[in-house]
Amino acid sequence: MIEVSEIYKNLPGLETPRLTLRKVTMGDLEDMFAYSSDEEVTRFLRWGPHRAVEETESYIREVMREYKEGKDGPWGIEYKETGRMVGSIHLMAISAQHSKAQIGFVLSRSYWNRGLMSEALTRVLEYSFESIGLNRIEGFCLVDNRAGIRVMEKSGMKQEGVLREYLFQKGTFRDFGVYSMLKRDYEGGRAAGQVMVGRGREALAPTTELPCQLCARAAWGAKNDTCCR
Ligand SMILES: CC(C)(COP(=O)(O)OP(=O)(O)OC[C@H]1O[C@@H](n2cnc3c(N)ncnc32)[C@H](O)[C@@H]1OP(=O)(O)O)[C@@H](O)C(=O)NCCC(=O)NCCS
Numbered sequence: 001m002i003e004v005s006e007i008y009k010n011l012p013g014l015e016t017p018r019l020t021l022r023k024v025t026m027g028d029l030e031d032m033f034a035y036s037s038d039e040e041v042t043r044f045l046r047w048g049p050h051r052a053v054e055e056t057e058s059y060i061r062e063v064m065r066e067y068k069e070g071k072d073g074p075w076g077i078e079y080k081e082t083g084r085m086v087g088s089i090h091l092m093a094i095s096a097q098h099s100k101a102q103i104g105f106v107l108s109r110s111y112w113n114r115g116l117m118s119e120a121l122t123r124v125l126e127y128s129f130e131s132i133g134l135n136r137i138e139g140f141c142l143v144d145n146r147a148g149i150r151v152m153e154k155s156g157m158k159q160e161g162v163l164r165e166y167l168f169q170k171g172t173f174r175d176f177g178v179y180s181m182l183k184r185d186y187e188g189g190r191a192a193g194q195v196m197v198g199r200g201r202e203a204l205a206p207t208t209e210l211p212c213q214l215c216a217r218a219a220w221g222a223k224n225d226t227c228c229r
Contacts, residue, residue, distance in 0.1 A: 001133045004094045005070025014075065014127055016119045021075035021089065024063050028076055031085040032056050035108035044145040045106065046169055074104075077120055079111065086111045089120045091128060091137075100136035101128060105151070112147065121155040129186045138180040140166070152179040156189050 014021040024032070033056040035041050042048030050056050066072040074090035087107035094101040103124065107117050128134045139157060141148040153159075157179040165173035 009070040020078040024076040028085040
């Protein structure tokens with residue numbers, strides 16, 4: 001596996017049909033503040049909304065320091081058509097020992113529901129398994145956050161369960177769904193032609209058929225949508 005500090009120091013540019021994933025720079029301040037200050041965008045997140053541009057500025061400074069030190073740092077998501085930075089996607093907590101990492105993502109509201117984050121996540125999963133050589137990517141998502149869950153499902157991640165009252169977030173204890181993809185899932189999906197970068201929705205990985213951990217009925221997004229959520 002590549003040295004973790006090298007991954008962040010040399011975070012590579014990744015291309016998808018509509019997006020360029022690349023390091024965040026101070027030139028992104030205006031675009032990043034626009035979505036980070038949007039209450040609707042940050043509703044399900046642990047942070048935000050940013051109340052002043054200085055908050056975003058200090059976050060970008062921290063990110064730039066982290067790249068430099070090889071400690072952490074997200075990809076900024078640039079929308080090719082306009083050259084604007086429309087969100088970010090983050091491979092966090094990379095563990096060389098356990099060969100795993102955690103995914104996080106956020107997108108500006110005016111770009112929602114066009115398949116952009118699924119496109120970005122699919123590319124990051126590909127990079128994680130093929131270039132870094134990780135064995136497991138996991139994602140934690142508030143159970144109410146249907147869009148966040150759907151993005152992970154569409155990218156082929158599987159629901160593992162629900163962590164009940166896992167975090168005290170924005171004034172209340174919140175349940176989080178746990179999602180993951182293993183290298184062997186990824187390779188199985190590839191073999192079955194389900195990798196979707198640059199392809200249409202018909203090529204998407206099927207949604208998980210695991211039962212919901214709370215009501216034991218069909219999972220979110222399953223055809224027979226009878227889950228308690
Ligand atoms: C989650 C987020 C990144 C999704 O980005 P996106 O580019 O709109 O995602 P996609 O277009 O690839 O997919 C969204 C899917 O969620 C579905 N969706 C959106 N809102 C939904 C809702 N309220 N209920 C059910 N499904 C919903 C869409 O219909 C789409 O599924 P489909 O393609 O099967 O129709 C974006 O909504 C966002 O930034 N939200 C705020 C930050 C956040 O929640 N991050 C994730 C933390 S786990």
